[in-house]
Amino acid sequence: xxxxxxxxxxxxxxxQLLVKFSAPAVAGMFVNALYNIASRIFIGNEVGSLGxxxxxxxxxxxxxxxxFSMLIGVGSNALFSIRLGEKRDEDAQLILCNAFVxxxxxxxxxxxxxxxxxxxxxxxxxxxxxxxxYALAYARPILFGYFFFIIALGLNNFIRSSGHPKTAMATQxxxxxxNIIFAPLFIFKFxxxxxxxxxxxxxxxxxxxxxxxxxxxxxxxxxxISWKHLNARFDIFKDSVIVGxxxxxxxxxxxxxxxxxxxxxxxxxGNIAVSAMxxxxxxxxxxxxxxxxxxxxxxxxxxxxxxxxxxxxxxQTLKMAIRWGTVLSVTGFIIIQxxxxxIVSMFNSTDQNLISLSAKAxxxxxxxxxxxxxxxxxxxxxxxxxxxxxAGILSLSRxxxxxxxxxxxxxxFFGLDGVFYAPxxxxxxxxxxxxxxxxxxxxxxxxxxxxxxxxx
Numbered sequence: 001x002x003x004x005x006x007x008x009x010x011x012x013x014x015x016q017l018l019v020k021f022s023a024p025a026v027a028g029m030f031v032n033a034l035y036n037i038a039s040r041i042f043i044g045n046e047v048g049s050l051g052x053x054x055x056x057x058x059x060x061x062x063x064x065x066x067x068f069s070m071l072i073g074v075g076s077n078a079l080f081s082i083r084l085g086e087k088r089d090e091d092a093q094l095i096l097c098n099a100f101v102x103x104x105x106x107x108x109x110x111x112x113x114x115x116x117x118x119x120x121x122x123x124x125x126x127x128x129x130x131x132x133x134y135a136l137a138y139a140r141p142i143l144f145g146y147f148f149f150i151i152a153l154g155l156n157n158f159i160r161s162s163g164h165p166k167t168a169m170a171t172q173x174x175x176x177x178x179n180i181i182f183a184p185l186f187i188f189k190f191x192x193x194x195x196x197x198x199x200x201x202x203x204x205x206x207x208x209x210x211x212x213x214x215x216x217x218x219x220x221x222x223x224x225i226s227w228k229h230l231n232a233r234f235d236i237f238k239d240s241v242i243v244g245x246x247x248x249x250x251x252x253x254x255x256x257x258x259x260x261x262x263x264x265x266x267x268x269x270g271n272i273a274v275s276a277m278x279x280x281x282x283x284x285x286x287x288x289x290x291x292x293x294x295x296x297x298x299x300x301x302x303x304x305x306x307x308x309x310x311x312x313x314x315x316q317t318l319k320m321a322i323r324w325g326t327v328l329s330v331t332g333f334i335i336i337q338x339x340x341x342x343i344v345s346m347f348n349s350t351d352q353n354l355i356s357l358s359a360k361a362x363x364x365x366x367x368x369x370x371x372x373x374x375x376x377x378x379x380x381x382x383x384x385x386x387x388x389x390x391a392g393i394l395s396l397s398r399x400x401x402x403x404x405x406x407x408x409x410x411x412x413f414f415g416l417d418g419v420f421y422a423p424x425x426x427x428x429x430x431x432x433x434x435x436x437x438x439x440x441x442x443x444x445x446x447x448x449x450x451x452x453x454x455x456x
Contacts, residue, residue, distance in 0.1 A: 014301075014313065018320055021160060022297025024169030026290045031176040033286040038180050039197050040282045042187045044347035047134065049275040049354050051194060052347065054134025056278030057127045058142070060258040061114070065146050066153065067251030068106045072099050073154025075244020076236075078384055081161050081300040085307025093223050096158050096216075098236040100151070100225050107150035114143050126262030130271055137194035145202030148209035155212050161300040162223050164215075171211055175204035246383050246391030253400045260407055261419065268416040269357070276358040277419075279347045280365050287332035287366070291325045291373050295380035302384040315447045318381045318438075325373025333369040336362060364420040368427035375427075378434035382441075390437055397433050402426035 043051040076099035160168040186196025265273040305314040344358035382391035403426035410418030
């Protein structure tokens with residue numbers, strides 16, 4: 001019996017479609033960021049600043065794991081959306097199953113290597129003798145959960161692109177809610193400290209993985225993970241890697257940068273500076289994740305319309321997404337600049353040195369937040385239309401070509417303040433580059449830039 005595939009992009013207004021695909025992604029990302037903050041708040045108030053530092057030291061490892069998940073998951077999903085637009089449904093099915101196989105293989109390799117060399121890895125990422133016990137206590141359980149997280153993160157993109165954005169949102173919300181419920185129980189009631197925070201995350205990751213697998217093997221999924229298509233096709237893997245390379249480079253560069261950042265913080269500010277930056281990054285996720293959610297919701301729409309040769313519609317989708325992302329980022333900027341001290345006090349209400357340093361770093365770090373949506377969505381746009389070189393240039397511009405030299409040079413002149421000012425300086429130049437590349441592409445398709453709307 002021939003499989004009947006449904007078109008998830010029914011005839012609706014563009015704004016309605018963007019809401020349909022983005023709103024659940026934004027909600028899921030927001031909740032995901034919220035539980036990330038909650039864990040640090042619990043640890044900061046129960047264990048103290050060194051506990052926050054222990055989680056912060058492990059942050060680059062998480063980024064590197066996410067990089068490999070995105071290499072397969074995001075790259076495959078972009079091809080998946082394009083194939084849907086081209087009406088090549090059988091090829092889309094093969095791409096999904098191939099992604100699952102390679103995600104599982106990569107996850108197994110990453111986790112095994114990390115367990116074998118955990119002490120050396122943590123030391124390389126900047127763990128001092130004071131921070132190391134806290135980092136180890138958190139890392140040992142969390143690595144087990146990362147196997148399920150890598151696969152789930154990669155496959156969740158396909159749920160959204162196949163026309164089930166609310167189910168994709170539920171994946172993130174389920175894991176986050178479980179974490180928020182179990183974390184205070186394990187940390188405060190059982191007294192497990194760092195280990196308790198980690199196991200709360202792991203349980204959420206396992207349940208999210210089970211949820212995704214139940215969807216892709218159940219009746220609701222149009223495109224399923226089935227034995228028939230479950231093979232490792234190198235040609236599909238190669239094409240997926242090429243498209244996903246931009247996001248992979250971005251995440252690897254971000255992980256590498258955070259390792260260098262950890263060492264710079266230790267050198268110029270000590271353990272407390274690592275704790276302060278851990279708080280800043282936790283808050284940053286809650287203002288950045290919604291914009292990433294919008295980009296995730298827009299990507300399948302952009303890819304589908306590009307595959308269907310509706311280039312003007314794909315451009316209009318991007319412009320609308322940028323407008324929405326800018327509203328969110330400006331709102332976040334205002335809140336951070338006014339209430340920085342109150343925000344950081346939630347993580348630790350007694351250590352005044354930590355509160356003062358964290359509030360200062362938080363305000364500086366987010367100086368360019370109002371314009372951050374532009375490079376984020378521009379990278380997602382070029383990835384969605386299968387322009388990996390431009391997407392890669394945008395990813396590298398901030399994380400390597402711009403930010404990395406600044407993190408290394410500015411502290412030589414401004415000390416710890418130089419570390420804090422490096423990200424907004426790099427953001428400014430990244431916005432200029434993204435605007436230039438988008439303007440060139442828009443001109444090629446006779447479209448106006450950003451906020452001016454042209455009929456088509």
